[in-house]
Amino acid sequence: MQTDHGSARVFVSYSRKDAEFTDELVISLQSHGFDVVFDREDLFPGEQFEPRLHNLISESDTTVVVMSPNWVASEWCRNEYQIAQNLGRRLLPLLIAPVNLADMPGVIAKLQFIAFHGAGRSFARGMADLVTALRTDISWVREQTRLQGRAEEWENAKRSPALLLRGEALDQAKAWIAEPPPDHVSVLPGVADFIAASDEGATQQQRQKLKRRVWFGALSGLALIGTLGSVILSLQLRNAQLEDDVQIAESAKDAVVQLAVFDETREAVSDLPVVPAPDSIAQPPTTRVDPDAVVEEQAPDAPPSPTLAPEFPEPLGPEPTAETQLVASLNNPNKATRLAAGADVATAVRSKDNSQILDALVTAIEPPIVNGLTSIGRFNTLYMLNVHGDWHDSRWSRRLRAALQRIVTETSVGPQTRDCIDKLRAKLDGSENVANVCGKISNYGLDPYN
Numbered sequence: 208m209q210t211d212h213g214s215a216r217v218f219v220s221y222s223r224k225d226a227e228f229t230d231e232l233v234i235s236l237q238s239h240g241f242d243v244v245f246d247r248e249d250l251f252p253g254e255q256f257e258p259r260l261h262n263l264i265s266e267s268d269t270t271v272v273v274m275s276p277n278w279v280a281s282e283w284c285r286n287e288y289q290i291a292q293n294l295g296r297r298l299l300p301l302l303i304a305p306v307n308l309a310d311m312p313g314v315i316a317k318l319q320f321i322a323f324h325g326a327g328r329s330f331a332r333g334m335a336d337l338v339t340a341l342r343t344d345i346s347w348v349r350e351q352t353r354l355q356g357r358a359e360e361w362e363n364a365k366r367s368p369a370l371l372l373r374g375e376a377l378d379q380a381k382a383w384i385a386e387p388p389p390d391h392v393s394v395l396p397g398v399a400d401f402i403a404a405s406d407e408g409a410t411q412q413q414r415q416k417l418k419r420r421v422w423f424g425a426l427s428g429l430a431l432i433g434t435l436g437s438v439i440l441s442l443q444l445r446n447a448q449l450e451d452d453v454q455i456a457e458s459a460k461d462a463v464v465q466l467a468v469f470d471e472t473r474e475a476v477s478d479l480p481v482v483p484a485p486d487s488i489a490q491p492p493t494t495r496v497d498p499d500a501v502v503e504e505q506a507p508d509a510p511p512s513p514t515l516a517p518e519f520p521e522p523l524g525p526e527p528t529a530e531t532q533l534v535a536s537l538n539n540p541n542k543a544t545r546l547a548a549g550a551d552v553a554t555a556v557r558s559k560d561n562s563q564i565l566d567a568l569v570t571a572i573e574p575p576i577v578n579g580l581t582s583i584g585r586f587n588t589l590y591m592l593n594v595h596g597d598w599h600d601s602r603w604s605r606r607l608r609a610a611l612q613r614i615v616t617e618t619s620v621g622p623q624t625r626d627c628i629d630k631l632r633a634k635l636d637g638s639e640n641v642a643n644v645c646g647k648i649s650n651y652g653l654d655p656y657n
Contacts (some may be wrong), residue, residue, distance in 0.1 A: 222277035344389035538584025
């Protein structure tokens with residue numbers, strides 16, 4: 208499968224004794240458009256080495272091993288290889304000097320080497336073979352790298368359902384895992400478990416939605432039936448009352464006729480008492496029914512008025528994302544928790560897909576969240592914003608500039624926090640060569656207040 212390599216990330220494992228060859232290799236890879244990371248360039252001063260090294264390898268799509276007797280003799284190089292193998296990263300070994308196969312790790316010894324020395328070989332030929340290998344199946348490899356990052360977040364959050372794949376993201380992951388993996392690479396168990404759990408979670412969610420629809424439809428139907436019953440009863444009572452009014456009117460009419468006949472014979476019958484004229488006869492009152500009042504009265508045997516169907520509770524707001532929870536930990540009262548969060552946030556900010564963590568950081572210094580931050584949490588958040596260097600003309604520029612102005616005008620800030628704000632403003636204005644640290648703190652995540 209030949210695909211465009213895009214900005215594929217490569218981690219280079221090498222011995223410091225082979226630094227001269229490695230420097231030339233890195234320059235050549237970067238000239239071909241690859242994003243190359245290795246320990247000398249991509250570790251912050253003073254940060255813990257092993258966790259950062261693990262993150263560098265985890266964020267890379269392929270680990271290139273500069274194989275030589277020096278690499279075989281280095282315990283640290285073997286440690287890098289073991290991390291890459293445990294993470295399921297693709298391994299591409301380069302042979303730059305003769306090495307005994309028996310001295311190599313078992314997995315590497317079975318792989319196809321890219322030779323940079325020997326008869327008919329040269330640096331240029333080896334480089335051409337390496338670029339071709341890196342560009343082969345890179346889409347599949349890079350997708351596994353991305354999914355493994357999501358799977359690790361899910362595991363670290365104790366398999367929170369909120370972090371499972373949904374919708375189109377789940378469909379894409381299922382299509383990806385259905386493809387046959389490239390040579391020397393396999394689907395990691397953690398990734399497969401994550402996709403399977405996401406699929407099961409989506410199935411359960413659909414079942415719950417269907418069940419809610421059924422219940423809601425049934426309750427709505429009952430409510431409608433009750434309403435129709437009430438209307439029918441009202442109409443029946445109104446019809447019965449109208450029939451009574453007609454009968455009363457007919458009776459009154461008969462009485463008037465009878466009295467009129469009696470009056471015509473009054474002169475012929477002298478001994479009969481005088482009967483008042485019909486005009487003076489009091490007419491029986493005609494009962495008028497107030498249609499609106501009929502509904503309030505019910506016959507003794509009428510069924511009770513139906514009750515309305517209960518409503519479902521309003522859905523809760525969106526659950527916090529992993530990024531917003533991580534940024535919130537920068538304000539944790541426990542210092543160890545803050546320091547650990549600082550290292551994780553800095554790693555996320557420096558990653559290729561950093562839009563969600565940057566949005567979480569900018570949101571944290573806007574109302575109402577910033578109003579709940581301690582001075583330590585506010586400084587740590589501003590410091591992490593400074594880890595990112597390219598704010599000029601970004602989609603967050605206007606929000607970030609307004610938030611900084613609000614902090615300055617509405618909050619009393621110390622000199623270290625002020626330094627972070629000034630550096631962010633300089634970056635927003637497009638100033639170059641602005642340091643990605645602030646507050647005179649050289650190691651990210653450190654609190655200036657304790």
